[in-house]
Amino acid sequence: MAQELYRAMAQSVIDGEVDDARRLAQQAVEQGLDPLAAINQGFIPGVNHVGEQFSRGEMFLPDLVLAGEAMKAAIAVLEPEMARRGTQRQTLGRVVIGTVEGDIHDIGKTLVATMLAASGFQVYDLGVDVPVARFVEKAREVEADIVGLSALLTTTMARQADAIKALTEAGLRPRVKVMVGGAPVTASWAAEIGADGTSEDAIGAVAVARRLVGAQ
Amino acid sequence: MAIKSITNPRLHLDILSAEDAQRIHTATLDVIESVGVRFPSPLALDIWEAHGAKVDREAMVVKAPGHLIEEALRNAPSAYTLAARDPAQDLPLDGNHVYVGTDGCGVEVLDPFTGERRRSTLQDVADIARVADYLEEVAFHWVAVSAQDCPPETRSLHELVAIWKNSTKHVQTESIYSAREARAAVEIASALAGGRAPLRERPLLSIMECTASPLGQDGGSLEAALVGAEAGLPVGFMTMASCASTGPATMAGTLVVGNAEVISALALVQLAYPGAPVYYAAAQTAMDLRTGGYTGGGPEDFLFGAATNALADFYNVPLSMGSFATGAKEPNWQAGLENSLSTLMASVVMSDMLLGVGLLHGSRIWSYEQMLLDCEIFDIVRKMMGGIVVDDETLALETIRAVGAGPAGNYLAQRHTKKHARDLWLPRFLDRRPYSEWEEKRDGPRDWARAQAQQILKTHQPTPLDPALATELERIVAGVEASVQQK
Numbered sequence: 001m002a003q004e005l006y007r008a009m010a011q012s013v014i015d016g017e018v019d020d021a022r023r024l025a026q027q028a029v030e031q032g033l034d035p036l037a038a039i040n041q042g043f044i045p046g047v048n049h050v051g052e053q054f055s056r057g058e059m060f061l062p063d064l065v066l067a068g069e070a071m072k073a074a075i076a077v078l079e080p081e082m083a084r085r086g087t088q089r090q091t092l093g094r095v096v097i098g099t100v101e102g103d104i105h106d107i108g109k110t111l112v113a114t115m116l117a118a119s120g121f122q123v124y125d126l127g128v129d130v131p132v133a134r135f136v137e138k139a140r141e142v143e144a145d146i147v148g149l150s151a152l153l154t155t156t157m158a159r160q161a162d163a164i165k166a167l168t169e170a171g172l173r174p175r176v177k178v179m180v181g182g183a184p185v186t187a188s189w190a191a192e193i194g195a196d197g198t199s200e201d202a203i204g205a206v207a208v209a210r211r212l213v214g215a216q
Numbered sequence: 217m218a219i220k221s222i223t224n225p226r227l228h229l230d231i232l233s234a235e236d237a238q239r240i241h242t243a244t245l246d247v248i249e250s251v252g253v254r255f256p257s258p259l260a261l262d263i264w265e266a267h268g269a270k271v272d273r274e275a276m277v278v279k280a281p282g283h284l285i286e287e288a289l290r291n292a293p294s295a296y297t298l299a300a301r302d303p304a305q306d307l308p309l310d311g312n313h314v315y316v317g318t319d320g321c322g323v324e325v326l327d328p329f330t331g332e333r334r335r336s337t338l339q340d341v342a343d344i345a346r347v348a349d350y351l352e353e354v355a356f357h358w359v360a361v362s363a364q365d366c367p368p369e370t371r372s373l374h375e376l377v378a379i380w381k382n383s384t385k386h387v388q389t390e391s392i393y394s395a396r397e398a399r400a401a402v403e404i405a406s407a408l409a410g411g412r413a414p415l416r417e418r419p420l421l422s423i424m425e426c427t428a429s430p431l432g433q434d435g436g437s438l439e440a441a442l443v444g445a446e447a448g449l450p451v452g453f454m455t456m457a458s459c460a461s462t463g464p465a466t467m468a469g470t471l472v473v474g475n476a477e478v479i480s481a482l483a484l485v486q487l488a489y490p491g492a493p494v495y496y497a498a499a500q501t502a503m504d505l506r507t508g509g510y511t512g513g514g515p516e517d518f519l520f521g522a523a524t525n526a527l528a529d530f531y532n533v534p535l536s537m538g539s540f541a542t543g544a545k546e547p548n549w550q551a552g553l554e555n556s557l558s559t560l561m562a563s564v565v566m567s568d569m570l571l572g573v574g575l576l577h578g579s580r581i582w583s584y585e586q587m588l589l590d591c592e593i594f595d596i597v598r599k600m601m602g603g604i605v606v607d608d609e610t611l612a613l614e615t616i617r618a619v620g621a622g623p624a625g626n627y628l629a630q631r632h633t634k635k636h637a638r639d640l641w642l643p644r645f646l647d648r649r650p651y652s653e654w655e656e657k658r659d660g661p662r663d664w665a666r667a668q669a670q671q672i673l674k675t676h677q678p679t680p681l682d683p684a685l686a687t688e689l690e691r692i693v694a695g696v697e698a699s700v701q702q703k
Contacts, residue, residue, distance in 0.1 A: 061505055201507040
């Protein structure tokens with residue numbers, strides 16, 4: 001019975017059916033299934049399947065994003081149940097992410113956030129136009145492993161450097177790693193401002209984040 | 217130096233029927249009225265509210281009825297002239313010209329002498345402007361690369377002054393994102409024009425702002441555009457809505473989203489300053505399905521390049537259209553392919569302004585080689601747009617009779633041939649040499665383009681600004697810099 005439900009959960013992620021994923025998660029709670037088992041044996045195999053298909057060029061970014069959304073919907077249902085049972089999901093790490101102050105460009109940052117969440121990170125998305133102090137405050141509050149700073153404008157890129165400086169002054173570095181991204185960001189810029197990593201796209205960003213937390 | 221433009225076109229393309237354009241327009245008005253467009257600027261929201269649009273102050277979303285948009289847009293002039301320091305280089309945007317600008321705004325430069333890739337500086341802005349000043353295919357400037365060695369708050373102003381010190385051509389800035397910078401830019405342009413009234417008469421500067429897809433604007437950009445419009449500078453808004461990421465996966469849907477952004481912004485400008493010169497601007501694309509990245513080329517881009525002018529024509533305003541801007545990493549097969557097709561498609565429908573020559577990797581890396589090769593692409597397209605003239609002279613019947621039938625005759629020794637030989641197009645950079653010569657030298661278009669760029673950089677002296685005027689422009693920038701530092 002549970003096996004059938006797990007298969008349906010995986011399929012809901014593969015198909016990117018957000019409503020199905022939510023409904024199946026609710027069903028698991030109602031049937032008293034272990035929410036961790038639902039995640040690890042139900043939804044995660046779906047995410048892995050989509051990831052494999054993507055790397056073979058048989059699925060594309062929209063498939064990945066919708067799979068991530070389905071996963072997110074399921075976890076939102078299962079998390080309160082986990083809390084009630086006093087269990088916790090194993091995550092790869094906690095990531096605070098946002099677009100820097102003065103910059104309202106959202107999509108690249110959101111894509112990275114979605115991919116990180118789908119890959120097993122706990123992601124706190126602060127949105128756009130985020131002041132430096134807010135990054136520091138949130139990183140401290142959630143004991144972040146990684147802070148991700150996005151900037152699309154050459155004039156706002158300097159805020160990435162400001163944020164790294166502020167994290168250092170707050171005594172959070174080097175424990176908190178910093179990733180920077182955005183169209184004008186180059187590897188040499190990232191190195192110059194002392195960031196720990198950068199990537200030109202969301203898939204690469206996941207690889208960088210995994211490396212920074214020492215995950216395989 | 218004269219400017220080469222496409223004019224009196226003989227090629228035509230109907231990419232959208234009148235009914236298609238009407239349906240896109242109707243859908244766009246529906247979106248603006250029912251979904252709305254985000255205008256994150258109190259000033260902009262005040263203007264919308266004063267004209268009866270539904271304004272959600274919290275979300276900063278404006279929902280405007282279709283008639284308000286249509287009435288506002290009717291005030292936009294259909295034709296006007298972009299003025300240049302040298303009046304012989306003025307650019308009439310009258311529907312009968314296609315002009316090319318430099319691309320913008322890159323962040324790295326391939327050094328023309330060392331080949332090294334490095335971060336762009338103010339000196340690069342000046343150098344690129346000087347080469348653009350020399351090239352007759354380049355009609356106007358964008359800020360080609362970002363002057364990253366200047367403070368962010370005044371960078372756009374340093375860039376403007378650097379361009380004007382090195383070129384007599386019109387400048388369209390795409391790197392001003394705030395009212396404060398726009399006011400200073402107006403002051404600089406006024407000093408150059410000889411006052412506010414002469415500037416209004418002869419706008420030496422036009423302003424290009426980006427929308428924030430989907431269905432959004434940037435507050436600072438809106439306020440900068442309003443400052444420009446108040447001074448009589450032509451202002452345009454560019455959508456870069458992208459299929460499957462910031463627009464629907466379908467091209468028609470992405471046209472609607474981008475159109476809603478652009479015409480709502482242009483309508484705002486018309487509500488504030490009725491009759492102000494405005495233009496449509498666009499560089500839509502499709503997301504790369506694998507990386508989510510900006511592609512910089514592909515069949516969707518080429519189709520957008522042609523379709524958008526149908527929309528600009530529908531609203532009877534000029535168009536500044538993204539073409540060139542290849543995603544290629546170096547001047548290569550991909551760059552040639554993408555830049556040729558995008559430029560052909562945007563030209564064949566007579567987009568008024570094309571952006572632009574010289575950048576690689578999706579408008580990130582400046583290459584002088586690419587700049588010159590792009591100019592040659594434009595020259596080919598320009599030649600093609602002249603079409604085939606059929607009249608007594610070109611039918612050449614008398615000459616055909618004189619040469620007669622059979623391989624014993626040829627046309628080389630004919631007067632008619634001598635007379636018309638120069639009608640045939642000649643390349644600067646296509647390799648038409650004997651194979652043996654290539655085999656011996658192993659060089660090609662990139663090498664020749666680089667050599668020409670080096671030559672221009674070493675020798676071209678632009679018409680200088682009057683020294684007192686140059687000092688005045690720098691004083692204005694320094695004044696803004698000082699006031700920013702005080703805060």
